[in-house]
Amino acid sequence: MVARKKNDDALVLALACGATVEAAARQCDLSERTVYTRLKDPDFQKRVRLVRTDMVRRAAGLLSAASGEAVRTLLALMKESAPPAARLGAAKAVLELGIKVRELAELEAEVRELEAKVDALGPPDGDRRW
Numbered sequence: 001m002v003a004r005k006k007n008d009d010a011l012v013l014a015l016a017c018g019a020t021v022e023a024a025a026r027q028c029d030l031s032e033r034t035v036y037t038r039l040k041d042p043d044f045q046k047r048v049r050l051v052r053t054d055m056v057r058r059a060a061g062l063l064s065a066a067s068g069e070a071v072r073t074l075l076a077l078m079k080e081s082a083p084p085a086a087r088l089g090a091a092k093a094v095l096e097l098g099i100k101v102r103e104l105a106e107l108e109a110e111v112r113e114l115e116a117k118v119d120a121l122g123p124p125d126g127d128r129r130w
Contacts (some may be wrong), residue, residue: 008047011038016051 007028014024021039025032038044076082077090 008038008044011035012044012047012051015039015048016055 007030010028011024011030014027015035019027021032021035024030025035028035071094074090074094077086078094079087082090
């Protein structure tokens with residue numbers, strides 16, 4: 001039983017990383033049929049989703065940490081000493097990213113505002129689950 005748990009952990013990780021069923025089976029020394037059987041289990045599916053979500057959050061954190069340096073690099077590339085193609089590419093990137101970041105910040109503010117309004121409404125009448 002311990003071996004299955006160990007294989008499950010490796011299988012969850014392989015699938016969360018985007019491996020195909022065939023590749024995950026080969027990597028974990030399992031049959032494809034076993035992988036498909038595991039994938040039918042809702043608890044197993046949930047574990048794969050949770051691991052994948054955690055991986056995405058970690059990647060987002062690393063990208064956030066590196067974003068300041070990336071902006072400094074883009075701004076440095078926009079200087080007159082850089083080749084024209086590099087300056088143009090950097091300028092486009094700064095503009096595109098600036099728009100996306102602004103839109104994301106506005107969307108986040110709207111979501112927070114909506115959440116506050118929902119919280120202020122309180123639980124629906126007769127709904128004890130709230």
